[in-house]
Amino acid sequence: MSSSLSPRKAKPLYSQITLDLLLAVLRKTIFHPFIAWLIPLTLRSLSLPHSHPRMITAYIYAVCITLFAVLARIDDRLAWGSPREMDWDRECVVITGGSGGLGRVIVEMFARKGVSVAVLDVTSPKGGEGEGWEHVHFYHCDVGNIEAVQKVAKQMAADGLHPTILFNLAAILHPSPLLSLPPSLISTSLITNLTSSFNTLHTFLPLLLASPNGGTIVTLSSVLGKLGAANLATYTAAKAGQIALHNSVRAELALPSAPSGADKIRMILVTPGQLATPLFEGIETPNNFLGPVVEPVNLAKVIVERICEGRSGEISLPVYASMIGWLGVLPWSLQRLARWAAGVDGAMEGVVQRRARERAKGE
Template sequence: MSITTLYWLNHKFKILSDLIIGNTFEPKFDIVCVTGGSTGLGKEIVKQIADRGARVVVLDLIVPDDQDKIPNATYYKCDVSDRQQILDSQKQISQQIGTVTVLINNAGITTGRTVLDLSFQEIEKTIQINLLSSFYTIKAFLPDMLNLKRGYIVTIASVLGYMSPARLSAYGASKSGLIALHESLTYELGPPSVNPHGVKTLLICPGQLRTNMFQGVATPSKVLAPELEPEFVASCVVSAIEQGRRGEIKLPLYGKFIPLFRAMPWPIVELTRKISGIDKSMNHFKDKLSRVASSVASIASRSKNPSLLGTPAAVGPSKNLLARASSSAVAQKHSAHTL
């Protein structure tokens, strides 16, 4: 077989591969943007992509200190709930780094409260960060992908988008919205099997992650519904885009069956929820928030009344303790890690 024939076969194989598989993530060519990439799952995704030699840009309200930044990653301070900040960041990235060809929408927050206990601000902020930000980033970065006929849009949703526990209404609604957004966007870009515009979509629906976002939340079953390590989920995401996968990936195994319950009669769903304990999973989270809030209130009360602190020298340390307790309460209430 001649060299010319080998080149010809390689060319035909590439055409066939592009038709069937489409684009795959290639570190030498692709620029990856990860929202919420400073902490939790997002940080691990950034690390694993950067380890492959790819250029990564991170959009996050939190920018790590220089010693904590991941090599090959460029950080842009950006409130992803603000569409103007996203548009401004996109222009900066385009001028300073290049055209983003892989977008991973990962940013998310949650608040474990009932609908009546949620403030209007908490509801709006959860929907803005978890759902609307994905609309904003897609509108900002997709046009350049279409011009290049090369792109990948990865949406990090959750199995809770299919079955949401009590006290996670805003979070569950936002994740359900992401699932719908992914589905609609996929077919706006043309039939996935043909991929006419060269832009792929991929939906990731993990179960509960071992991150600070749901610290203290007990899973219904450690065997059937184990907590997932961020490193494991990140490796699944990165491997999927390297292989050129599209469609939906649910983790772990039970996630593949949860959508089936949406089609079942409500008595079966109610029984399943009762057996699994899904609606009690946030109870401990709520109790923990209450204990932290009570601790903050108690310290604040004592700091206002020095006589309760014993000596004037105790006032200084109490302020530090108050700050630490307040930070803990805020971290529990609004953590930026994604499930």
């Protein structure tokens, strides 16, 4: 299938070296338990005695790395529970905003697996041909309208589609100072970016609860939902609302009074940095080493892998997005310095100014 993402100019090779890449290499080498235990084994092959300081250091290092890996696995199990059983002959994926960007990539991945996919969008996906595309069903739907979502749910039932995996990906972006935003755009942004998630959860969650093997809910928020950013008030407010919605629904499903089937629902919160999708076209990352632009294919692979494992969790790419919560423990003066150094509040200035010039020319 052809990708819906427009080609971008090739970047220099050195720009591919990022903090995420370095950490990935370390996790696969010296921070991996298998590699850590190779060190003392190698030293023993050189006839170094167990009492030698190098051997003792190597043993301590290997034990610490192994213990950390075991504790991380235990923490993951305690935090998110056991995985749900996946039956791919019965799974059905519902994706809002699946006609382009990250959603389109995920649609193609599931289609190639032969999984039924229902795309809910106001624009139909282009180039819907190729392997597995016969499993993709498009429903023209404004997910900001609860009646429209409910109508699609009834049509899906008539088509023999029974949702088990729900993606809330619908999003729009209106970069602008708050006082320059017309009230209509404020309302549209909040409805598309936040209210739509309420609508789909209210409509499809009962169907997921009724599924024999439960279901999975994926909410695409943003690291900006935790940070906020200048010239993106409506977008960041909606993304913060999605994080709160995810946490609240997850807490409700964990209550003793939760409806039947709640224990089989898995929830995944995705809080990425800037994505290389048309939604963020023209926006340059302030720091490519610390905050590289996330390729949709890479993020989609991680999300789909987590779903296939039947697990809950939070996915944050790049690495800084998973550490951003620590920013809140700093004094505000240091937070302000960190925001200035990261360039988060100036990232949209160029886009806002360019669009203002384009509007002025149009007038």
